[in-house]
Amino acid sequence: MHAHVILAAGQGTRMKSRLPKVLHPLLGRPMLAYAVEAALALAPERLVVVVGHGGEAVREALGGYPVVFAEQKEQLGTAHALLQAEGALKGFSGPILVTQGDTPLLAPDTLRALLAALKEGAGMALLTVELPDPTGYGRILREGEEVLANVEEKDASPEVKAIREVNAGAYAFDPFLFQALREVRNENAAREYYLPDLIAIYRAHGKKVVAVRGRVEEALGVNTRLELARVEELLLDRLRREWMLRGVRMLLPETIYLEPSVELAPDVTLGPGVVLKGKTRVGEGCEVGAYSVLEDTVLEPGARVLPHSVLQGAHLEGGADAGPFARLRPGAVLKRGAHVGNFVEVKNSVLHEGVKAGHLAYLGDAEVGAGANIGAGVITANYDGKRKHRTEIGEGAFIGSNSVLVAPVRIGPGALVGAGSVVTEDVPEDALALARARQRNLLGYARRKREGS
Known part of the structure; x- marks a missing residue:
């Protein structure tokens, strides 16, 4: 068994935001959730998140x-942050994985490779990647x-700067870790304690330090809004490719936004600019028209959403359709064959068949x-x-x-x-309700008014 520590204490000043950096959303979930779920995929005995700002x-x-x-x-560097996890790991004597809360593309298979390096005799393993331009990274x-x-x-x-292999910020350590952390010094310009200093400390104690090569995107950390957008685009591209390979048709796929929680069936067609969020489920053969937004919405097989419609918490049965320019709010249910057209809003209502x-x-x-008709x-x-x-509106x-x-x-x-x-009282079955003033025509009134008489 192993333990896992995620460092998520940084302030993230370059994000220019009051929201903690690791909580900035990526496809509808906090950035940190990706690191947590990658860690949980390996079923650690303990998972510790170090928080700060x-x-x-x-x-x-x-x-x-x-x-x-x-x-x-106190924000005193990554080694200092990891040392704060010691209390939460008291009594644990196995290997420890350490990752960052702002590297959401790190994959579980890469974490397994880091642990495997310890089983093969290393005291410390670190993830490295080879970058086309390594400027700014430690070589x-x-x-x-x-x-x-x-x-x-x-x-x-200059010779070292020519090296393109860099530290990606993910590690595996043997139980010597916390003793080694106490030997880290802050003799640097920032007066902080850094994890890479553990390389020299482990080696000084005769422990082997090895590199595990990862994929370039796994090193992508998020420190700015620009980097956040870049990572989100990579995640989106993965999702789009996955769903298209599973039979979903996307028109202009690069314009479509969807979240990992969305479920799509084969033969679904998504128009340009479609946004799919939350627990949306789209059944086989459904069409979602251009620039429509669906959130926590269910489309059963054969339902259609026409362009520029917004559906939140709605449910459409097969053969039902909504739009263009329809608005379905939470609790809107369209039974089979029901039709909602342009500029119709439905909230917490059931529209039965036809x-x-x-x-x-x-x-x-x-x-x-x-079968009722709404004018x-x-x-x-x-x-x-x-x-x-x-x-309540009756059948027909x-x-x-x-x-x-x-x-x-x-x-x-x-x-x-x-x-x-304006109907304020119940209308009996098969009755005609007229609730308006009787029309009167005053002959010549308009001409007299124009002439001022």
């Missing part, structure tokens, strides 16, 4: 994960697989029976200033354009509501 917010964000926390009260001096030193660029000779609301309507806190400009007035009330009812249904109210099956009505 914004520690309470970090603790709250990781509330659903099986982690324990240590605190770095790795090695002899075969064994690491001799990590040389910072400011201390490097319901049609073609345009310019608001249906909130309503139950609309099968243009119809609204359910569901809020009295204190409470929400329900509207026809609600004329520009009508207001003042809840609580029930429209019976097969009933008709005349256009422009």
